[in-house]
Each structure stands twice: as C-alpha cells, then as structure tokens.
Amino acid sequence: MTTIHPTAVVSDAATIGENVTIGPYCVVGENVVLGDGVVLLSHVSIDGRTTVGARTRLYPFSSIGQQPQDLKYEGEDSTISIGEDCVLREYVTINPGTTGGGLETRVGNSCLLMVGVHIAHDCLVGDHVVMANQASLAGHCIVDDYVRFGGMCGVHQFVRIGAHAFVGAMSFVENDVIPYGSVLGNRAYLGGLNLVGLKRRKFDRESIHNLRAAYRMIFSNEGTLRERIEDAAEMFKGEKLVEDIITFIRKPSERALCMPRNGVGSEE
Template identity: 45%
Template sequence: MDAGLRAAEIHPSSIVADGARIGRGVRIGPWCSIGPEVVIEDGVHLIASVIVDGATRIGPGVVCYPFTTIGMAPQDLKYRGEPTRCVVGARTVIRENVTIHRGTATGSGLTQIGDDCLIMANAHVAHDCTLGNGVIIVNNVVMGGHVSIGDHARIMGAAALHQFVRIGRAALVGGVCGVEADVIPYGSVLGNRARLVGLHWIWLKRNGVQSDEMHRLRRAFRALYPRNMDDESTAFSLRLAAVRAEYGGDAKVDEILDFIEAPSRRGLVRVAGGGAGLVETDGV
C-alpha cells in the first residue's frame, strides 16, 4: 500500500483508484471518488461526496465540501478526451456544488486556481480558466472558458463572466453582473451589463494603500475616465498616453495601464453612462 494512503484517513465508502497519490494527513469522507491520475497533497479534507478526476492536483490544506466535482471533462464540444490538467492551489476552500473542469487541447490545457481562494456554493469554473491567489467567488457565479481573474479579485453573487474575459487584480464585480469585456485592475463594475463605476477603494484602503497613492490613483482614474464621457474630443488613446506621461512610475497606475494595453479578446468594460464617477464600492 502507498505510504500516503497508510497515513490518510479514508472512509470505507469512498473509492480511491489505483495510481492516485494521496498525501499525509488527508481526510477523505464518505462517498468520494478519486481518479487514477489525481494527486492530493498533504492535509486536504474532502468532506463528503466529492469527485476528483483527470490529471488533477489538489494543493495542501484544501477543503472541499459535499457535491463538488474537480477535474471533470470540459463542456466543450471540441474536446475529444485529450490529456489536459486541473490544479487547485494551497488552502483554497471549495463549497457545496462547485464544478471545476479541466482544460482543453485548443486552450491552455490547464484550469488553475491559486492559493487561499474561496469559491462559494454553486459556482462554476470552466475549462482553461485561471484564478489568482486570494480570489473570492461568491455563490452562483458562472464563467465561460478561458477567463482570467487576477489576485484578490472579488466576484459577487450570480455574476456571469463571458469566455476570454480578463478581470484585473483586486477588481470588484458586482452581484448579478453580466461581464462581457475586461475589467481593469482595482476596477469596480456594476449592472446587468457590467459598466465601470469607479475603483475598488474599500479594498485598497483595507490593504494598506497610503493616502498619497490613493490620491494619485484617483487623479489618474479621473484623467482616463472623465466625469463627462459625452465629450469625446480627447480620444481614449490620447488620454492613456497623457496618464502614462504624468503618472507613469506609480506601480498601481502602471498596472492598470499595462492591463489596458495588453492583448485582449474582449476589449474593456465600458464606463457607466454620464461618467465613471468615484463610487465608494464595498466588497468582501
């Protein structure tokens, strides 16, 4: 018997296939199913009725609640059983009924979730998605394939993310948002069709951003997205260049500008009607 299996606590009703690698201190509750290519690292707790399949690695200290499935085949009609992967980072918590699918050969071949994430009940992480560290996905969020979510982003309940959308670091997506385009780092979007309404100021304050840096971010954001967006006399590309010239060198401003200038399949989320304003949006 594998040394890891001897050191694990496995309920007799669960099935662990030959070839699966199980770390020390792993607890596998009743009615779980572990596939032959799965690697479960030390200290993982599968509470009950969890299915892990495919070439999937579960990082140390992960907790999976009942009726979650990880590493199952993607919902992509082009998928023909090619060998692809799924990785869940350390200490991530996955709540009830979450589905996380492995990648596709026509995509990156990898679905990856970072460390210290929280994925709440009934959420779906599609094939080839990438979630950074510390991401929070609230109940009933769904995402299409190839979505990229930066570190510490918050996606609120019942939001829907279009395939290939990029969500920048520490951005906030409001509840029941339909997000069809990219959200800048620290951006905050609201609405049935997501519109940029400001920056995620509460997160910035809670995470130690000093007042002088907040003021620079505020001024740079106002320059990029003036309150009167009806005036198109200054093209966005010119505003972008002007902000780069005036505020370049500030790490967070540069991060926003680099994100905007990076290649995108979906473009940027549009600003709310009448200008972005500076809404003091809260979040978890």
C-alpha cells in the first residue's frame, strides 16, 4: 500500500509504484518515476525526468534532478536513472545529463551514497558503488562496479575509475584509475592494488598473485608503458583481472593515467 504524507507535494503526473512511502514535506515532480517499494523519508526533492528503482531509500534533504551546474545547459531534455536497492543519505545531490554528455546521468543498483555526496551531470556510476561522506564526482565521470570512495574526496571531470578500485579519503583524482587499483593523495597517485577489496570480495589467491605480478610489470621503469602493456598481455593471456586492466588502459580517454609516484607502489 502506497502512503503519501499530507504535507508532501506530489504531482498528479508522477508515476508512483506499489508500496511506495513518501514522507513529510517531500516534493515529487511530474516526470518522476518511483519504482515499487521506494521510500522518501522526509524533505526529499525529486524533479526532472528522474527514475528511481525499486526499494531505493532517500534520506532527508537529498535533491535529485535539479538543473545541472553547467553554464552550457539550456534546458534540454535529459534524464537521471537510479537503480534498485540503493541508499541515498542526507544532502545527496545528483544532476541530470547535458547535450555534451549524452543527456543521461546514471547510478546503478545497490549503491550507497553517504551524507553530502554529489554526482554531477553525465556521470555513469556502476553497481555496488560506495561513496563516503562528501565525496564528489565532477561531470562526465565513469565509475565501474564495486568502486569505493573515502570521505571528502573529489574526482575531476571526464575521469574513468575501473571496477573494484579504491579512492582514499580526501584524495583529489585528476587522472584515470585502473581496475583493482588504490589511489590516494592530492593530486592522487597510484599507491598499488586494492588487495583488501579483492580479498573481501573473495577473488582467488592465484588470480591475485598473477594480478600483482602483472602490476609490477606494467608499472616498472623498464621500456615504455606501451611495451610493458604488450608484454603483460602476452604473458598473462586468459587472466581476467589482468585483461581488465589492459583493456582499461588501451581504451581512449580524455584524461591521462594515474601512475605510481615512485616505482610501482606498495600494492597494499
């Protein structure tokens, strides 16, 4: 049974699923779609062409779907989609896309966005992503599955962050982060592999061992990066974790690659 608090302002044109709860002083715009079981606790503002997946919970003062903070935006139709089983804590803000970025901002399933997280226009965020308090993505960022962000970190526009990577608290990331990598600092550098995350998500010992060996090869000081990539691709053919990194590095990007500061890093 859907319940809407008497103080909430919900457009008659909004699409509201079954068993939705809309708490006190929430505002829901006419083009909003709320999936089954969505909960808006109180003082939540959702506007624009925004879709919220089933069972997602939004906490007080989160603001979703307001005009993007891009001076080039001229009112064009654009969207936000938020997946199922997400948790958006207090003061989370997410902006819709723009013409310059495909007109879509997307957050995947089972994501946790803690207090004050900001996701800017045209960002594409995967599944099972956790962003701690005050972490922010500038426009056009791509974040793959299972990435973890520490508190108060920032990510430059157009940066890509590969799956299972970790961004340390208070880091500023201006370059691409390889899958399974761990970065920290201002400006952030590649400190090694996210071994803690790999073990927690139960990657097998042999795969991690091969990944560490490939990491040392790719980020050594011998030859060029391109040569090292080709050598690793040949030596570790069929190793999925290594191939994920190689594919990521080879893909064209607006940004440079986040590299170790001195040598190959600690891998911890």
